[in-house]
Amino acid sequence: MSGIVVDIKGLVSGYRNGSASGYRYPTFNAVALGGELIALVGRNGVGKSTLLRTLARLQPALSGKIFVKGVETHQIPIAEFAQLVSFIPSEPAHASHTTVYEFVSMARYPYHGWFEALNEDDHRIVQAAIDAVGMQSFYHRFIDNLSDGERQRVMIAFAIAQDTPIIMMDEPTAFLDLPNKFEVMRLLREQAQMGKTIIISTHDLQTAFGLVDTIWLMLPDGIRVGAPEDIVLSGNLNRLMDDTPVFFDLKSGQFVYKHQTKRLACILGGSANIKKWTSHALRRMGYEVEFAHLADASVYIQVQEHEGKVQWILGRSERNPTFDSIRNLCIYLKSIEL
């Protein structure tokens, strides 16, 4: 990574409401480097889209300055700006009867006057962009007939074809299943590795934390910037979820639901993996779990492994109910609770 590409100084984004002050989001300072993949992370309504739209000049800043490659954005004509920043909004493109190829071709408009036809180079760039996202067999498909994952890949192709040093995408992983989320992030990483600056917004923390270089964490009182690990260690991540039953478990690196624990369960025996996932189920059921024999536990579960078969035995003696799956164990526990 090298060189400051985007420099944001004292930026306040928000909405003006007539002459009244309207709505202002907290002041924002940050720099984005060449080759950096940045995720703008925050809760719904914290102003991620507004900030991104402000950076992409789709709406005016309330105050502050944005520099792109050292030039204040307001001094860049909007047509020229389109050669520096490509922005993919979160709302899907309305386009019945538009093929993938026609759609991606529009990304070349900033390089031409209104009457100039696209030239050989443009067509090469459009094809390369579609190929880069693995959609080469979809040239002539209508984009309203694509799945969400395919459409999002076409959107990335659009940004690639616009051939800008900066790509911004609003919620590129929303509505996608896990494989598609990872595919989208992989494609964006690939672009970042080629030296582009990528800024995306997302509320999908898990995807963001695993795969981006830098997090811009938007909290109601301001913005924290750092590597995902910096953000974790600073404890700011839990501030994101102050008012929720979710917390970030530093040890496991996972977001965990704070279950209401009422009773104690002891799990005895079994391999590490089986113990781990049995305790997972018991926590969900509202038990606190220990792996030692404690006297005040309300439930004891003995795990036995025999010839590749696992059995869960409730209580301490052989006569007690025995289960061949965690599901059946849970069903029984639920029934005795009632």
Add this chain to the structure above:
Amino acid sequence: MQGKTRNAILFVSLIVLLVLLSLLSILLGSVSIPLADVKAYFAGSAFTDETNLAILQNFRMPKVVSAILAGSALAVSGLQMQTVFRNPLAGPYVLGISSGASLGVALVLMGSSVFGLSFWGSQIGIVVAALIGSLLVLMLILSVAVRVRDIMTLLILGMMFGTAVSAITSLLQYFGSETSLKNFVIWTMGSLGGVGRQQLWLYAALVIVGLTLAWTYVRPLNVLAIGDSYARSLGFNVKRTRFLIFLSTSLLAGTATAFNGPIAFIGIAVPHLARMVFRTSNHAILVPASALAGAVILLLCDIIAQLPGSATVLPLNSVASLMGIPVVVYIILKNKRVVS
């Protein structure tokens, strides 16, 4: 079939249809004119029947030309509005253009009896009044368009203006004399017959300017169809683009309404037909396709409205709706959907 050859075949078919229907429209009417006379007219050779020459020169030719002008103007302006508003129900009149024109005409036809004023009651007077009326509504819309960002707000404002202007027209109708009222109602039914030879040049010039403007806006239209955010991030000045598209639409719809009355249906239905038949949303194809299809359909409607061989002429608007709607319903049912 490959997209390009398919489009070429469709365009050629439309042009052939246009020529055939124009010829039919010239030949047929309350009086049938022999083909030989039409040949003579175009060849500029001597005429045997002076009456037929007069009919050709003063009625049939202006009618055919104005059918082509009105059909293409309304279809293209409807296409522009559907694209800009991203609304399948939009048409050339969503901005209140026809309401403005109607008010102008109502003032001319009924103003005399209501206010004791005597305007020019002539044909050209009606055209000028309708043009001024739609121009005033246009200026109102444009002054709002430069301030309002949201396209839906603009759509609602356009409809509000149209309704308010129609309310004034209703008042005039309420107080107007019986004769003037009937004249006004007949005007609202649409007609291709009222355009004189001298006015045709003005009509053609205005429509050609409007169509040229639409043609230069093919690219912005393509991008606006996808979404304002996309247009903006591709470096288009959305408000300015919209302003010029409105200008083109008003010019087209305003002129057509001024000369031929408010012809419904063509402006809403033809763009859908073009999209479905050509299976594209590329305006480089849709603009000429809509223009051609609009002309063809209006010619066809007019031929039927003339009830060839009889002296009766049906109101064009009614024929256009009765003729066109079954076609559109058929195509919609066949394609299952109009928009995604």
